Amino acid sequence: MTPQLAGQIELFVQVVIAGLLLGGLYSLIGLGMSLIMGVMRIINLAHGELMMVAMYITFLLFSLIHMDPYLSLFVVLPALFLIGAALQKYLITPVMDVESVLPQNQVLLTVGIGMVLSNLAQMVFSADYKSVPVSYASKTIYWDVNVGGQTISLSFNFPFLVAFGIAIALGAALFLFLGKTDIGRMIRATAQDKRAAAIMGINTKRITYITFGLGAALVGAAGTLLAPVYYLYPAIGGPFTSKAFIITVLGGMGNIAGAVLGGVVLGLGESLGSVYISLGYKDAFGFIIFVLVLIFLPKGLLGKSSV
Amino acid sequence: MPKKPVLLVVPALLLLLFPLVFSNPYILHMLILSMMWIILGVAWNLLGGFTGQVSYGHAAFFGTGAYATAILVKSGQPVAQAWWGLLVGGLAAVVLATFIGWICFRLRGPYFSLSALALSEVLRLVALNWKEVTNGAEGILFLPAFNDKGAYYYIVFALAAVTIFTIHRVMKSKLGFYFLAIREDQDAAESLGIDTTKYKLVSLMISAFFTGVAGSFYMNYMGFIDPGIVFDLSKISIMMILVTMLGGAATLWGPALGAVIYILVSEIFRVYVGSGHLVFFGVLIIVIILFFPNGIVGSILEAKGRRDRKTDGKDPKQVAA
Numbered sequence: 001m002t003p004q005l006a007g008q009i010e011l012f013v014q015v016v017i018a019g020l021l022l023g024g025l026y027s028l029i030g031l032g033m034s035l036i037m038g039v040m041r042i043i044n045l046a047h048g049e050l051m052m053v054a055m056y057i058t059f060l061l062f063s064l065i066h067m068d069p070y071l072s073l074f075v076v077l078p079a080l081f082l083i084g085a086a087l088q089k090y091l092i093t094p095v096m097d098v099e100s101v102l103p104q105n106q107v108l109l110t111v112g113i114g115m116v117l118s119n120l121a122q123m124v125f126s127a128d129y130k131s132v133p134v135s136y137a138s139k140t141i142y143w144d145v146n147v148g149g150q151t152i153s154l155s156f157n158f159p160f161l162v163a164f165g166i167a168i169a170l171g172a173a174l175f176l177f178l179g180k181t182d183i184g185r186m187i188r189a190t191a192q193d194k195r196a197a198a199i200m201g202i203n204t205k206r207i208t209y210i211t212f213g214l215g216a217a218l219v220g221a222a223g224t225l226l227a228p229v230y231y232l233y234p235a236i237g238g239p240f241t242s243k244a245f246i247i248t249v250l251g252g253m254g255n256i257a258g259a260v261l262g263g264v265v266l267g268l269g270e271s272l273g274s275v276y277i278s279l280g281y282k283d284a285f286g287f288i289i290f291v292l293v294l295i296f297l298p299k300g301l302l303g304k305s306s307v
Numbered sequence: 308m309p310k311k312p313v314l315l316v317v318p319a320l321l322l323l324l325f326p327l328v329f330s331n332p333y334i335l336h337m338l339i340l341s342m343m344w345i346i347l348g349v350a351w352n353l354l355g356g357f358t359g360q361v362s363y364g365h366a367a368f369f370g371t372g373a374y375a376t377a378i379l380v381k382s383g384q385p386v387a388q389a390w391w392g393l394l395v396g397g398l399a400a401v402v403l404a405t406f407i408g409w410i411c412f413r414l415r416g417p418y419f420s421l422s423a424l425a426l427s428e429v430l431r432l433v434a435l436n437w438k439e440v441t442n443g444a445e446g447i448l449f450l451p452a453f454n455d456k457g458a459y460y461y462i463v464f465a466l467a468a469v470t471i472f473t474i475h476r477v478m479k480s481k482l483g484f485y486f487l488a489i490r491e492d493q494d495a496a497e498s499l500g501i502d503t504t505k506y507k508l509v510s511l512m513i514s515a516f517f518t519g520v521a522g523s524f525y526m527n528y529m530g531f532i533d534p535g536i537v538f539d540l541s542k543i544s545i546m547m548i549l550v551t552m553l554g555g556a557a558t559l560w561g562p563a564l565g566a567v568i569y570i571l572v573s574e575i576f577r578v579y580v581g582s583g584h585l586v587f588f589g590v591l592i593i594v595i596i597l598f599f600p601n602g603i604v605g606s607i608l609e610a611k612g613r614r615d616r617k618t619d620g621k622d623p624k625q626v627a628a
Contacts, residue, residue: 043417098600104361108552109596111545115589238541245421280436287425294414294422
């Protein structure tokens with residue numbers, strides 16, 4: 001193998017790795033959105049803003065008591081769960097029962113919630129960029145592989161690697177929770193048929209609070225995991241909300257396994273597209289994949305849309 | 308339109324005479340922005356409120372209108388400036404609407420809403436990256452045609468009047484009934500022989516035309532645009548929805564009222580609160596959705612309608628459903 005070819009392969013594999021690691025985080029964001037969509041049948045357009053809240057909690061804990069971002073997961077997850085459940089209980093559920101001309105009042109309500117969250121963050125923390133400067137932010141692990149006589153050197157960004165691992169662990173925990181526990185079964189039953197679930201004695205309202213809380217906690221985890229490698233600013237939520245629904249549509253609305261696939265596809269698409277096509281259009285690839293999937297595979301890449 | 312013409316003529320006359328009496332540029336600026344947002348709200352309402360196709364991506368048309376005018380002027384076509392370059396913006400938006408409608412109207416409900424949003428974001432990224440034509444993030448700057456705000460005031464007043472009148476006429480015509488039928492039940496409308504895809508597209512085209520005209524006006528008036536301003540998701544696309552909801556979707560005057568309140572509230576909060584002034588607007592939206600789900604004008608009409616409906620002994624919700 002020529003050194004040029006080895007270089008090409010090295011770049012390609014490196015880009016795929018970066019895409020996969022990013023995809024792990026995206027999956028976490030998509031899982032939360034998909035869960036909410038599956039049970040409540042609404043698109044949560046405040047999803048990115050919830051992530052932003054988690055990032056600011058992580059930032060506060062780090063700058064005030066110097067808590068490690070990964071440790072602060074133990075604060076962020078319960079906090080976001082409570083915020084999410086409260087939003088569902090006091091704002092979204094009351095709107096579900098109201099008749100209105102526009103069919104998507106709950107969705108617009110989440111837009112309003114997102115606006116309040118991001119502007120509150122701006123009032124409290126100002127619009128400046130903040131960061132969580134952990135010592136290992138740019139730590140990289142190298143791995144040399146011998147391919148056909150040429151050495152290919154691959155690098156893994158440490159925080160992304162940890163984030164990927166935690167994302168997988170949380171994803172697995174979610175699957176176990178949904179599959180094996182009573183509450184998990186209740187959530188799946190509510191997603192399948194709300195009325196039938198209610199007849200079976202499930203308190204579907206309570207299930208919606210739990211579901212929104214879980215969704216918020218998952219995207220909150222993604223926010224905390226991103227904090228060491230990303231800048232945070234009050235408007236960061238918007239782009240991530242877009243990513244969340246792209247992932248959800250890719251995976252099939254409300255399809256949880258699909259959300260993982262959608263996250264990985266988006267991560268890979270952005271990573272490959274920005275290297276091989278154009279960096280400026282990085283964010284456009286997601287949208288283009290999104291529109292194409294909507295038109296040709298409206299039920300998502302996996303072709304079914306149930307939890 | 309109000310039943311008594313006085314209710315329409317007197318405010319219109321007052322608005323027409325206003326710049327002759329008060330020439331405070333700040334107040335004129337607020338009024339000009341309000342009227343521009345009236346056009347945007349009323350235009351969005353035709354598609355979202357009356358036809359039931361909630362678009363999260365109307366910034367696409369606003370931005371296209373603005374950029375069409377800006378690019379024409381930049382390439383040395385002074386004709387595009389001032390009032391009749393506005394048509395170019397509107398027509399560019401209609402061309403885009405045909406394309407977007409062709410793609411997005413295969414989809415329904417939230418799928419349509421989100422694909423409109425996605426296409427609008429793609430356009431923003433194109434405007435940001437296609438530097439040869441759009442100047443990228445630097446934006447396009449030119450000297451406004453008139454030094455006097457009064458001229459823009461009358462232009463936008465005329466545009467707003469034409470927009471409201473056109474949409475009023477459309478909704479009184481057969482076309483308007485098609486739109487309502489599509490909103491109420493697309494399958495039933497289809498089975499009655501309404502070509503729903505075609506009429507959704509017609510609704511989108513009319514809506515896009517006025518949105519594009521407003522975008523073109525914005526370019527002329529402000530003299531500067533960049534992709535982040537005119538293709539903004541939360542400040543244009545979402546705000547058009549919120550303005551409509553605030554006043555009342557599917558009412559003629561609701562979006563106009565919503566637009567005025569929006570400009571007034573955001574200005575008061577920008578001046579007195581400063582950063583994060585949209586917090587209040589977000590809270591307002593939440594309150595409106597919780598307590599007046601059909602907006603201010605919608606709730607007033609509903610209160611009136613409930614009195615009439617009581618005679619036939621049905622719950623108004625069931626009548627609506």
